[in-house]
Amino acid sequence: MRIAHLFDHAHALPTIPKVVHQLIQSFNHEEVSIDEIASQITADPVISAKLLRLANSAYFHVTHKVSTVDDALRMLGFVMVRNLVVGSGLAGGFKATPSLNLNQFWSYCLGTAVTARWLGRLAGENTDLCFTVGLTHAIGELVMHAAMPEQMLFMDRTCSPIDPRRAEMETQSFGYHYADVGAELARRWHFPDEITEAIRHVPSPLEDESGGKVAAIVHLAAWRARVSEYRLGSEELVASYPGDVGQRLGIAPTWLPELAAEHAHLKPKAVMPPLEELLGGLQDLLH
Template sequence: MELKSLVDQPNKLPTVPKVVQQLIESFNSEDISATEIAHLIASDPALSAKLLRLANSAYFHVSRTVGTVDDALRMLGFVMVRNLVLGNGMVAAFKNTKGMDLQQFWRYNLYTACASRWLAHKGGDNGDAVFTLGMMHGIGQLQMHAVAPAEMAPLDKQLNVLDAGRAALEKEKLSFHYAEVSAELAKIWNFPENLSTALQDVPDPLSPSTFSKSAAWVHLGAWRARAEVLELSDDEIVASYPTAVAKKLGVDASWMPALVAHAKDRADRAMPALKELTEGLDAMLE
């Protein structure tokens, strides 16, 4: 199997809702206005309703009810509104993928996006942009299972799709890995080049000659999400921690109490529990 064979025909690509496709195109438009985006989303009543439900969730702690798409854009910002629509669209596009625990996969993806955003904010970077990358980083895995389930089945028996070593296994057996497929999809959908490059770098952000902080934040967020979803023990958490990536980012290990014996006296630095951190956004997965 070759990477190109996974995306070389239109019928092999997931059907992305029209509004989502148009929003994706806005990534490359410097002229599009908030008013245009609001009209675009409002043209889809079901999507608008879902967006308002998400915007009013506990995740955003808004000071008053978000009653319209315009309100959502003003209170959450364009990038975050687009993130919510994009995430909802990706879940819809891959809802019939066989051979995977989709509920587990999307919860992991959501946890990754939120953990990455939290870490990036703490590190002084654009957390909303990192959220986009976090929600998108695993879609190559879905594409591989949708198009080539027979080839993926033996790999799934050998190693869980969410395991930290999965990319290396795929590279060994297939000559490419899921993140490269994610990047290829992003190119086909006309995402900005820096996003598609970052997607490809997520499994091993220290290898490329040009370091992507966004990819590194998502790598670290994915580690946190994996620990939760796969229910890793404290020993497994410590053993699997991407120390070199965290060091490159300048992250103090006390953000994850299981990593530091004395972290109880630095509780203010700890990331909230993921169920708390993502509260309300699980509606995106329905």
């Protein structure tokens, strides 16, 4: 099945609230009415309640209670509020399929997003952009599962949807992989080119000739999230580390304690806290 034909399937796209559609459209508009966005979010009691719960989580370290959508926009910024609302809408918008554990999938994506934001700060990149790409980088998997469930069931039995070999195996079977599909979805939703192209190159960031760092950051973050989901031990963690990607970013392999122990001769610039601590309550985004 060609990529374009995937989107002809009735369930290929998520069922998401109107306000999430409107926020997705805002990615490609420089002039956005914050007041209008606030009123749209407020009009959806489920989304606004979840936003306030997330805004008051430990992740954001707010000094005052966030009581309204206006408070959230003022204290977290429009881009992060949009990330939270869109992420929440997408997490609840795709239907479960027999071979895909949606809870694990979105837990992995959220772990990738918060790690990418942390690494983005370390690499001097746009942290909100890193978070957005991290959260959405694997969404093509959901489109593929919805459009061709039988083929994906067979694929899932061979290789987990979050396995690092997945893109190569999908390319061998279909001629494209989940990141190609995710980039096409982002294009159809009018995401900015920098998001679309970053999503496309996450599986193989060293092949990205544009020289952008976001795909490499998310690739590294996805590795860290995968380590957590698979509960890899220290030896497996060290052995699987994509050092060539870290080198491309100029990030020394000392940002995790397990890696720092293997490179004691290098002085750590910063060490990432445990992923559970870094998530800081953002898991509510998935429920």
